[in-house]
Amino acid sequence: MSRLCRIVYCSRSLITGSRADIELKIRTILASARTKNRAANVSGALTFNESCFAQVLEGAIADVAPIFERIRRDPRHCDVRILAQSQAPRRLFPTWSMAYVEPEYGDGRHPLAHFSFEAALINGASNEARQLLESLRQVVTANTEHSVG
């Protein structure tokens, strides 16, 4: 069995339009990502705060690498910055072809409320990756409390 790897990156969104337009465009990306990731046995999570994306991709390196290369070249975002890329002992999002976590809840209790996408884009480092992974995992595993989908 090939070894599992995990890539965590963040990027700056180039998607424009009204809130509804943006939401629709994100849902379009997600729908296609889920189909392709499922077919390639890739799992992960995506989050978006209206100016930046952060995403976790996990699977066999031979499956994750071509998907990440396509994502990196996608004109809907720029400044793709890898925060972490490593082998992983197990999947953190085993049942998700791509979970979607909306960071805006307005109640201040959301695990991503204190994550700075800007700091991650500028400093991009393992600290940011750890914080992001932990927050996404919390939201995705507690998905009865927070909307994921």
Ligand SMILES: Cc1cc2nc3c(=O)[nH]c(=O)nc-3n(C[C@H](O)[C@H](O)[C@H](O)COP(=O)(O)O)c2cc1C
């Ligand atoms: C932020 C973001 C995240 C994406 N995530 C995925 C993903 O997880 N899997 C995937 O196959 N495509 C993803 N895409 C879409 C790819 O970049 C690409 O458009 C898609 O794979 C189709 O590529 P193709 O037109 O070369 O077949 C994402 C795009 C963006 C902007």
